[in-house]
């Protein structure tokens with residue numbers, strides 16, 4: 001009896017300490033790499049070149065998680081997934097993280113049993129039309145043929161928008177994003193609708209990108225972020241704090257180039273971020289230089305943004321609301337403390 005009781009107390013203590021559900025981190029370590037679900041090709045977010053090398057802000061994020069776990073950002077493999085396939089791949093355990101322009105919604109939290117670790121791009125749904133149509137506003141689109149992807153929030157929002165504005169429309173939906181681009185470019189639709197960042201990305205694939213106009217209306221909120229399965233709080237924390245570390249690093253002025261030098265900083269917040277003070281990494285189940293390794297590999301949030309989707313890239317997206325909270329935006333990461 002005493003033995004059973006002691007065991008129960010020990011098991012309880014382990015559960016409280018968060019060890020009882022550490023399966024994903026164990027699996028990732030045993031496998032030797034993070035399995036990251038990405039899109040099938042969305043420039044700036046997750047896109048493979050002809051040699052199969054993936055780049056993008058969502059790809060950087062997975063390299064960041066690999067750097068946090070292994071101290072080596074190359075220990076990651078990418079699984080391209082359509083919008084329709086992505087949640088099953090995560091729920092079934094085929095991937096450890098979904099890092100793929102995915103909108104955080106209540107249904108995805110509750111019905112699908114997922115956890116969004118945060119937001120790495122605040123977006124909204126937009127519409128693009130060939131400039132030759134002469135359309136200046138979405139309110140002129142009654143009766144339009146509209147191209148989009150299946151299995152997305154996009155389909156739902158466009159239906160709401162047209163209903164609310166008493167307009168009819170014909171939805172032409174495809175599973176693969178490139179099918180949407182091809183159909184729109186071939187003139188099968190008057191309108192291409194998706195997240196505005198997605199429009200900026202997909203527009204680069206059109207025969208003549210400058211011959212298209214993005215309409216002024218933003219018809220939804222699309223907070224995009226990395227997702228994990230529910231039921232593994234330790235893994236959820238690792239993914240969430242990888243994102244927080246990248247955002248906090250930008251706020252603290254820690255960059256890919258200066259992270260080594262910043263290790264010697266006297267600023268207590270930088271010391272906690274880079275592990276020269278406290279046990280923040282160990283408490284995640286990692287080493288204390290976890291965040292230093294992320295920044296060495298992929299830079300801070302702003303560096304990854306600028307390199308992949310910012311004004312100097314083909315997407316040309318201004319920081320806008322994705323600027324830090326103290327620079328006029330809404331990016332606000334919880335502190336490492």
Ligand SMILES: N[C@@H](CCC(=O)N[C@@H](CS)C(=O)NCC(=O)O)C(=O)O
Pocket residue numbers: 039040041042081082083101102103149151152153154176177194195198199202222224
């Ligand atoms: N954020 C929306 C839309 C996501 C989505 O799948 N968008 C399409 C159009 S931008 C896409 O990612 N295409 C790229 C691909 O499937 O590879 C959602 O989470 O439902």
